Amino acid sequence: MSAADRPQAWRRRLDGTWSRRLRSIAEDRLDLLAWVIIAALVVSAVFAKPIRLTVPSVLQTLSGGFLAETVTLQPLQLAPHDPIDQNLADRLHPPSREYPLGTDQLGRDILSRLMVGARISLSVGVVVVSISLMIGTAVGVVSGYLGGWVDEAVMRIVDIVLAFPGLLLALVVAGILGPSLTNIMIALAVVGWTQYARIVRGSVLSVKQRDFVAAAKLMGVSEPRLVSTHVIPNVIGPVVILATLDMAYVILATAGLSFLGLGAQPPTPEWGTMLSQGRHHLLTAWWIANVPGVAIMVAVLAFNILGDSLRDLLDPRVASRLEGKGGL
Amino acid sequence: MYRFILRRAVSIVFVLFGVSVTTFGMVVFTPGDPAEIVLREQTAQNPSQEAIREFRAEHGLDDPIPVQYLDWMADVLRGDLGQSYYHDTPVTTMIIRRFGDTAELAVAAILVALVISIPAGVISAVHTGELPDHASQLGSLLGVSMPNFWLGYLLIVVFSLYLELFPVSGAGTVRELVLPAVTLGSGIAAIITRLLRSSMLDVLEAEYIGTARSKGLRERIVVYKHAFRNALIPVVTIVGLQFGYLLNGAVIVEIVFQRPGLGTLLIEAIFARDYPIVQGLVLVIAVLFVVSNLLVDVAYRYIDPRIRFDGGTR
Numbered sequence: 001m002s003a004a005d006r007p008q009a010w011r012r013r014l015d016g017t018w019s020r021r022l023r024s025i026a027e028d029r030l031d032l033l034a035w036v037i038i039a040a041l042v043v044s045a046v047f048a049k050p051i052r053l054t055v056p057s058v059l060q061t062l063s064g065g066f067l068a069e070t071v072t073l074q075p076l077q078l079a080p081h082d083p084i085d086q087n088l089a090d091r092l093h094p095p096s097r098e099y100p101l102g103t104d105q106l107g108r109d110i111l112s113r114l115m116v117g118a119r120i121s122l123s124v125g126v127v128v129v130s131i132s133l134m135i136g137t138a139v140g141v142v143s144g145y146l147g148g149w150v151d152e153a154v155m156r157i158v159d160i161v162l163a164f165p166g167l168l169l170a171l172v173v174a175g176i177l178g179p180s181l182t183n184i185m186i187a188l189a190v191v192g193w194t195q196y197a198r199i200v201r202g203s204v205l206s207v208k209q210r211d212f213v214a215a216a217k218l219m220g221v222s223e224p225r226l227v228s229t230h231v232i233p234n235v236i237g238p239v240v241i242l243a244t245l246d247m248a249y250v251i252l253a254t255a256g257l258s259f260l261g262l263g264a265q266p267p268t269p270e271w272g273t274m275l276s277q278g279r280h281h282l283l284t285a286w287w288i289a290n291v292p293g294v295a296i297m298v299a300v301l302a303f304n305i306l307g308d309s310l311r312d313l314l315d316p317r318v319a320s321r322l323e324g325k326g327g328l
Numbered sequence: 329m330y331r332f333i334l335r336r337a338v339s340i341v342f343v344l345f346g347v348s349v350t351t352f353g354m355v356v357f358t359p360g361d362p363a364e365i366v367l368r369e370q371t372a373q374n375p376s377q378e379a380i381r382e383f384r385a386e387h388g389l390d391d392p393i394p395v396q397y398l399d400w401m402a403d404v405l406r407g408d409l410g411q412s413y414y415h416d417t418p419v420t421t422m423i424i425r426r427f428g429d430t431a432e433l434a435v436a437a438i439l440v441a442l443v444i445s446i447p448a449g450v451i452s453a454v455h456t457g458e459l460p461d462h463a464s465q466l467g468s469l470l471g472v473s474m475p476n477f478w479l480g481y482l483l484i485v486v487f488s489l490y491l492e493l494f495p496v497s498g499a500g501t502v503r504e505l506v507l508p509a510v511t512l513g514s515g516i517a518a519i520i521t522r523l524l525r526s527s528m529l530d531v532l533e534a535e536y537i538g539t540a541r542s543k544g545l546r547e548r549i550v551v552y553k554h555a556f557r558n559a560l561i562p563v564v565t566i567v568g569l570q571f572g573y574l575l576n577g578a579v580i581v582e583i584v585f586q587r588p589g590l591g592t593l594l595i596e597a598i599f600a601r602d603y604p605i606v607q608g609l610v611l612v613i614a615v616l617f618v619v620s621n622l623l624v625d626v627a628y629r630y631i632d633p634r635i636r637f638d639g640g641t642r
Binding site for chain 2: 275276
C-alpha cells in the first residue's frame with residue numbers, strides 16, 4: 001500500500017502469522033480493486049452510449065457519397081436512459097427498479113448520466129495528461145540534455161508557473177477564457193506540463209552522468225539516438241507514475257472546476273456539475289449530489305492506489321519526489 | 329547560510345517579476361473587450377461607443393501595453409492594486425478586508441490536520457502492518473481522494489441539518505469555523521499522516537534508537553522522546569508547503585460553506601470579469617506562496633543542520 005512495506009509484503013506472506021498473511025493479500029486486493037474500478041470506468045465510458053463521429057462534408061463529397069454524414073464507431077448503449085432527456089413527471093424519483101440511482105430535479109436518470117459522465121472525466125483526464133506529458137517530457141529531455149542557457153531559461157519558466165498554487169492558476173485561466181470543458185483542459189495542461197518537465201529533466205541529468213551513456217558517446221552513437229535509446233527508457237518509470245497520479249488529480253480538478261461553474265455547463269452530465277446541481281436537494285433527494293460524489297471519489301481513489309503501488313516498484317530515491325496531490 | 333538565502337532571494341526577485349508579467353498578461357490577452365463586457369453587465373444594454381471610450385480612458389486601457397504594465401507595477405509597488413470595475417472600494421482594501429477570514433480558516437484547518445495526523449502517523453509507524461496501521465493508511469488514501477466539495481456537503485447534512493450542532497454557513501464565530509476547517513483539514517491530515525509514518529519508520533531504524541532501546545529505556549520514551557522529535561523535521565516542511573493546498577482548497581470550501589474570504593472574492597470577480605480584483609488577488613496569492621516556500625526552505629535548513637547550505641539538493 002505504501003512505499004515502505006511493499007518489499008516486505010512477500011517476506012511477510014512467506015513466514016508471517018496467518019493474520020499477517022491475510023493482510024498482505026488484502027494489500028494486493030487494493031491493487032485489484034483499483035483495476036476493477038478503472039475497468040468499470042472504461043467500460044461505461046466506451047459503452048454508455050454510442051460513439052458517432054460527424055464526417056466533414058468535404059470528405060463526404062470526396063468519397064462520392066460513400067461516407068455517411070456520421071460514422072458510428074461504437075453502436076452499443078448500456079445506459080438505460082438518455083442522459084439529457086427530461087422527464088418532469090418522474091422528477092426527484094428515489095432509486096427504484098426503473099431508475100437504479102434515482103432521478104434528478106429534471107427527471108433525468110442519474111445512472112445514465114453517471115455512465116456518460118465517466119466518458120467525460122476519463123477523456124478529459126487522458127487528454128490533459130497526454131498533452132502535459134508530451135510537452136513536459138519533450139521540454140525536460142531537451143532542457144536536461146542540452147543544459148546551458150536553454151536549461152536555465154526553461155527552468156525559470158517552470159519556476160514562474162510553479163509560483164502560483166496550481167489550481168488557482170488553472171481556475172483563473174479557465175475563468176478568463178470562459179467556462180467550458182475545453183478551456184479547463186487548456187488551463188490544466190498549461191499548469192500540468194511543468195511537473196513532467198522537472199522530473200524528466202532531473203532523471204536526464206542523472207542518466208547523463210552514468211557510465212553507459214559516456215560509453216555509448218565514446219562509441220560514436222549520434223545524439224538523437226543516444227537520447228532515444230539510452231536516456232528516454234530511463235526516464236519512463238517516473239513519468240508513468242506521475243501520469244497515473246496526475247490522472248487522479250485531473251479528474252478531481254475537472255470536477256472541482258465544473259462544480260464552481262467554470263467547466264462543463266448544464267445539461268452536460270459531468271460529475272462535478274451534477275454534484276453542484278444536487279446540493280439544493282440534500283435532504284429531499286440525497287442521491288442527486290451523493291451519487292456523483294461517490295463516483296468522483298472512487299475514480300480518484302483508483303488512480304491514486306495504482307500510482308502508489310507503481311511507485312513502490314521504483315527506485316525509492318526517485319519515487320520520493322512523486323507525491324499524489326489532493327487540494328480540492 | 330546567508331549565501332544560500334541571498335541566492336534564493338535573487339532568484340525570487342526574478343520569479344516575482346515573471347509572476348507579475350504573467351498576472352498582468354493573462355488579463356490583457358483576454359478574448360473580448362473588458363470595457364464592453366463590463367458596461368453591458370452594468371447597464372444591461374449594449375454600451376454606446378462613447379461610454380466604451382470613457383471607460384477605457386478612465387481605466388487606462390488605451391495606453392500601449394508596456395505602459396499599462398509599468399503603470400500597474402508602479403502602483404502595485406506602492407501597495408495600490410487598482411480600482412474594481414464595479415465597486416468603489418480599492419482592490420487593496422477589499423483584499424485586506426477578506427484576508428482575515430481566509431487566514432482564520434487556514435490556521436484552523438492546519439490545527440485540525442495536526443490533531444488528526446500526529447497520532448495517526450505515530451501509531452501507524454509503531455504498529456506497522458497491524459490493524460491500526462492499515463486503518464490509518466486506508467484513511468489517508470480516502471482523505472487524499474475525497475473531493476472537498478462533496479465532503480463539505482456530507483458534513484453539512486450530518487452535523488448541521490440532522491444533528492443541528494453547527495450552522496450551515498457563515499463566518500465569525502468558532503461554531504461557524506468547525507465544519508469548514510474539518511473539510512479543509514482532512515486532506516492535509518491525509519498527506520501529513522503518510523509523511524509522518526514513513527519519516528517515523530526511517531527514524532526508528534536509526535542506530536541511536538537501537539542504543540536507546542539497549543539502554544533499557546521504555547518503548548514509550550524511545551518512541552516519543554527520541555524518534556518522534558526527529559521524525560517531525562520533514563513534517564515541518566510539509567506543513568509549510570501546504571500553504572498552496574490551503575489556498576486552492578479554501579476557494580472550494582468557502583464556496584461550499586458560503587464563507588466570505590479570498591476564495592469567494594476571487595470566484596465572484598472571475599464571473600463578474602472584474603479583472604483588477606482578479607489580478608490583484610492572483611498577485612498577492614503568488615507572492616505569499618513564493619515567500620512562504622522560501623521561509624520553509626530556510627526553516628528546514630535551520631532545523632536540520634545536516635542539510636548543506638550551498639543550495640545543494642537534499
